[in-house]
Amino acid sequence: MSEIEKKTAELLKKNEKQIHELWKTLLIAKAKNLVEMIGLDRMKENTLEVLGQFSALLSSGTDIQMDDYRQMRKILGDLSKDLTLKNMSPSETATFIFSLKDAIVPVFQKEHKDDRLLMDYILVINRVIDQLGLYTFEVYLESRESLIREQQQAFMEVSVPVVKIWDRILMIPLVGMLDSTRTQLMMETMLTSLEDNQANVAILDISGIPVVDTLVARHLVTAASAAKLMGAECIITGIRAKISQTLVQLGVDLSGFSTCSTLADGLRMALASTEQRIG
């Protein structure tokens, strides 16, 4: 550890109280949203903790990836995750740690203006706080991404609704894009629902799919084949004239599967194949 870092740590320790007061004041003045979000008590607690850690850690090094900094990373990481969930922006989130610079520098300048090493101390402080700021950003982004992933997952789950429209007949309206993930999910949902409902027919309605190209066709064929393997029948409805013409020109062959242009036709077909009648 260098002499400068040790000296910086000492100065920090010596002026800790004053810096802490100034930091809190700055946060309240400049980061009102943030303070409101985390609450005054937690803000006081966290600032005190970070500052205490800071002066203790500086004497062991300035690389925040070191094991010594684990507790410090945890405090900031938790705070960052929390603020992500509360929809704070990344810059607002990072204000917490960056404003510590604005609290340290004036105090150092005032108390040690005659020290010719003042600039060096400030550089040490900046080096560490910049890393901590980046770390805060990273955690923020990570939690944002996982939040988005969770939401997508949740969205996908509700976006494959299965409707039992008749005894032993299920209907699955497909909407939007039928990519591989959605198809997988749709198939799983379809197969379990067939089993749970002891159904023999699944109607896949594709009227909500904007473009039926070879990829969509392939996914439909896969789903229909899987249903067949389970001893159930799959009827694809919503293949309007425009789409069926396009499919023919494209060279997609759906002749091995039951297809209908309207849902009503599909239901009629399903009733016939389960030997049921309306009324």
Next chain:
Amino acid sequence: MKKVSDSLKINVEVMDQEDVIVVRQEIRQLMRGLGFSLMDQTRVVTAVSELARNIIVHAGQGRVEAYQVIDQHRIGISCIFTDEGPGIHDVQKALEPGFSTANSMGIGLGGAKNLCNEFDIESALGKGTKVTITEWLK
């Protein structure tokens, strides 16, 4: 054939499936604006879907452009799909139904050709591929 009206031009970089959706929507909108029937829109947009996805699957990334064209008495739309991917070894073969190096259906390229009025493909191994389709307003 002459290209007209730069303001009607679409120019989109495609890198993933989301971009394919954007391209499809924009081309559909351009066609609607030019007065193409729903049937024509459906055919061309399906071809666009195949060709744009070929860029992503077989070349990784590329570009899709589209603009209004004019030819003596007709107006139409041209879409150009370019990439700097591996190129196609044998274009004739790639157009045949069932030929695929990606273990998929192998009907997209030939299908796209069937779906449009005009279809042109240039490809050079190691350099990339350029597909142009044109549809005329009847």
